Amino acid sequence: EVQLVESGGGLVQPGESLRLSCAASGFTFSSYPMRWVRQAPGKGLEWVSGINSAGSSTTNAGSVEGRFTISRDNAKNTLYLQMDSLKPEDTAVYYCARGWADGPRGQGTQVTVSS
DSSP, rough: OOEEEEOOOOEEETTTTTTEEEESSSSSSGGGGGEEEEEEETEEEEEEEEEHHHHHHEEEEEETTTTTEEEEEETTEEEEEEOOOOOOOOOOOEEEEEESOOBBBBEEOOOOEOO
């Protein structure tokens, strides 16, 4: 059974940083690209960032380019999202998911950016 468990969310002020983690199990993590998506209150899912299976290639949505960094540790079956210079519009539930565009995702972790 595929399991993806996000952690690291919280309440921060604008300009601060957070690091999200996603622990994966139930599949061969190192064989799959992974992505982060988010859902802001009252809005649909937004693709945020993706990484290939080896961790050698990443891509970001324009809204987070230069502020968010996706990475992975295949030895630990863990995906990360380093979020810097956070803005109120980054407030959302963040999910990790398997694959570039579809595939199972976790239950999410809440990120709130507010002064």
